[in-house]
Amino acid sequence: MKKQRQLLAAILAGTMLAAAVTGCGGGNDAADTPADTETPVEETGEATADEAQDAPEAEEPETGAAAPVEKKGELMMATTTSTADTGLLDYLAPIFLEQTGWELKWDAVGTGEALKMGENGDVDIVLVHAKASEEEFVANGFGVERFQVMYNDFVVIGPTEPIAATDDIESVFQTIQDDQLTFVSRGDDSGTDKKEKGIWKKLEIDPSQNPNYLESGQGMGATITMADEKKAYCLTDRGTWLKMKNDADVELQMDIVCEGAPDLLNQYGIIAVNPEKYPEVNNEAANTMIEWICSPEVQDLIANYGVDQYGEALFTPNANE
Amino acid sequence: MQFMKNLLDTFFSDVGVFDAICVTLQLAFSATLISSVLGIFLGLLLERARFPGKRIVIRINRTLMGVPPVVIGLVVYMLVMRRGPLGRLNMLFTIRGMILAQVLIITPIICGMTYTSLLSKAPAIRTFAKTMGASPAQTQWLVVKELKNELYFAVVTGFGRSISEVGAVMLVGGNIKGHTRTMTTTISLLKSQGIFTEGLTLGVLLLVMAFIIQSLADFFQKGDKTDENY
Numbered sequence: 001m002k003k004q005r006q007l008l009a010a011i012l013a014g015t016m017l018a019a020a021v022t023g024c025g026g027g028n029d030a031a032d033t034p035a036d037t038e039t040p041v042e043e044t045g046e047a048t049a050d051e052a053q054d055a056p057e058a059e060e061p062e063t064g065a066a067a068p069v070e071k072k073g074e075l076m077m078a079t080t081t082s083t084a085d086t087g088l089l090d091y092l093a094p095i096f097l098e099q100t101g102w103e104l105k106w107d108a109v110g111t112g113e114a115l116k117m118g119e120n121g122d123v124d125i126v127l128v129h130a131k132a133s134e135e136e137f138v139a140n141g142f143g144v145e146r147f148q149v150m151y152n153d154f155v156v157i158g159p160t161e162p163i164a165a166t167d168d169i170e171s172v173f174q175t176i177q178d179d180q181l182t183f184v185s186r187g188d189d190s191g192t193d194k195k196e197k198g199i200w201k202k203l204e205i206d207p208s209q210n211p212n213y214l215e216s217g218q219g220m221g222a223t224i225t226m227a228d229e230k231k232a233y234c235l236t237d238r239g240t241w242l243k244m245k246n247d248a249d250v251e252l253q254m255d256i257v258c259e260g261a262p263d264l265l266n267q268y269g270i271i272a273v274n275p276e277k278y279p280e281v282n283n284e285a286a287n288t289m290i291e292w293i294c295s296p297e298v299q300d301l302i303a304n305y306g307v308d309q310y311g312e313a314l315f316t317p318n319a320n321e
Numbered sequence: 322m323q324f325m326k327n328l329l330d331t332f333f334s335d336v337g338v339f340d341a342i343c344v345t346l347q348l349a350f351s352a353t354l355i356s357s358v359l360g361i362f363l364g365l366l367l368e369r370a371r372f373p374g375k376r377i378v379i380r381i382n383r384t385l386m387g388v389p390p391v392v393i394g395l396v397v398y399m400l401v402m403r404r405g406p407l408g409r410l411n412m413l414f415t416i417r418g419m420i421l422a423q424v425l426i427i428t429p430i431i432c433g434m435t436y437t438s439l440l441s442k443a444p445a446i447r448t449f450a451k452t453m454g455a456s457p458a459q460t461q462w463l464v465v466k467e468l469k470n471e472l473y474f475a476v477v478t479g480f481g482r483s484i485s486e487v488g489a490v491m492l493v494g495g496n497i498k499g500h501t502r503t504m505t506t507t508i509s510l511l512k513s514q515g516i517f518t519e520g521l522t523l524g525v526l527l528l529v530m531a532f533i534i535q536s537l538a539d540f541f542q543k544g545d546k547t548d549e550n551y
Contacts, residue, residue, distance in 0.1 A: 189514050215497060217498060219513075226497075229413055
């Protein structure tokens, strides 16, 4: 009995050691084939909503000259990391409170998780960017109606060698594929990730054939950092890129190699969670928010947001188009 | 292997669960092995050595036993990043880098637990060994043998810490699918995608694996009293 146990122990220890050394018998390289499982889910992220921009022009003359409105309550929003990371909500929330009396609170997660929170009735309103998933959200009765608010755009960043700056997204992605250049994908089914996968698909390129195509499964900031470390290319929204370039401790040795292509636009939509499904949601505040953010004055605020800090606007409002 | 992989792929979305399990095991066994050797050695040394400032060293050790993994992750990240002091070793976003981070997290735990158990029991064993006329080397060996249970517990604790850790492996490993994605970082990713049920399932799977490994270890530990230290 004792002998048997010793033998077993030796075998087990040997197996463990072998597993440790070889990494489970080559299981590592076997699975780089991301099929397009289209879960209606997006965007993860690094939710560091620092960047509290004070609102210098908070005194809007438009609100009927009334004194600050009495505080009515809270509006809970689920939104994507990009709106929080860029500081846009930090900028808009105090103005919203002052003009309408509703205090805006938000949880910055991925588009997928944000919509999930809406589906569970955990929030009153969602502000996200993945049109197809949003329309599905409304069609399934979780949301009342989708309103477009603004758009920003995506850029491809990376080392300027061997790809020179261009506005031809097709040539960039084709070169990455043909020369097997390192490309870091979000790989988290986020809005940004879906955008990237959509472009590959449109160009009929299967990026999983490229051994240097990596999936980080992390937020935008972490993915950019990884791409910088690996001298790789990646697709990012412009806001996160500008902020990282400005604020990161370690200077990024990368630049925009592709921008301006129509495929790279990113539309944001706002949807109130359906009060018929969840009576406890704050539909009054949600409707106030939608009306407010689509109003010309607030659209102007959005158009000018970030200009003084980054030298260019981060979002382009288009609620009234 | 292929069968297991296909089986897991039918249950989970496309996040590379099979590879994640392999990486987790590889990481946990490697990190625990290295940390155990280092930690037990340092623990023995610390108990034997007499030097000024020893109390401070012990206090630092106790503090490090509770160091947040994410802090170690950040430190290791800054060490091994391309423009960091160890950038040439190319360890960022590799399993080697993750092992390094976990060794730094687990070694103080094993060292501290080794030291504490030695402190209460070693003197008596030494006295005994001396009266039996054992040489210093024999004495030390006897101490280790007699404290087998305590050391085993320290190693198991280290293993548990390794398999459950997410902060450091996320930062240093980068959660790259098929390469440095572990079970815990997969769970984190699934949560961020809103796929809660799969994350929970994977969490249960992780616990079941830990339970099986624990049971095996217990079995051998009880069954063989002579020279099975792990």
